[in-house]
Amino acid sequence: MGAKKKHIFTYETNRNAELGLVISASARIEILEYLDNHQIMNIPMLEQFIRLHKKTLNHHVNLIERSGLIKGFYLGNTYFWSKNEDLLEEWDKIRWAFTTRG
Numbered sequence: 001m002g003a004k005k006k007h008i009f010t011y012e013t014n015r016n017a018e019l020g021l022v023i024s025a026s027a028r029i030e031i032l033e034y035l036d037n038h039q040i041m042n043i044p045m046l047e048q049f050i051r052l053h054k055k056t057l058n059h060h061v062n063l064i065e066r067s068g069l070i071k072g073f074y075l076g077n078t079y080f081w082s083k084n085e086d087l088l089e090e091w092d093k094i095r096w097a098f099t100t101r102g
Contacts, residue, residue, distance in 0.1 A: 015090075022067050023094050027052060027060045035070060036095065040080045069094075 006014050022028055030050050035041050046057045061081060064070050069090060070081045083091060 018067055019069075019090060019094055022064055022069065025060065027056070028064055031057070031060055031064060032069070032094065035081065035083055036091070040075075040082045042078055042080045 009017075023032070027050060031041075031046060034046060034049050038045075043054050043057050043061070046052075046061070047054055050057065052060075061070070065072060065081065068084055069087055071084045072079055072081050074080075
């Protein structure tokens with residue numbers, strides 16, 4: 001795989017590409033939609049909603065978390081995710097991906 005050459009693009013261009021990667025998979029769009037409608041989520045909650053294996057869900061959630069759109073925290077012994085409230089403007093940017101579906 002070649003170099004990404006991020007240094008030749010603006011921060012905004014690179015960030016838009018990263019957000020594009022996040023919404024490029026149906027499972028990630030479903031996860032974002034779930035979290036947009038709920039305050040918090042964990043893998044068992046997502047398993048009931050999306051019906052994918054927990055390893056697959058973990059992969060998708062970790063990619064979204066790396067983008068910064070969500071952040072994780074422990075509540076007791078269980079790990080949860082919530083929207084990153086600092087990035088609500090970016091949530092607005094990508095919300096079209098899961099609100100315009102018929």
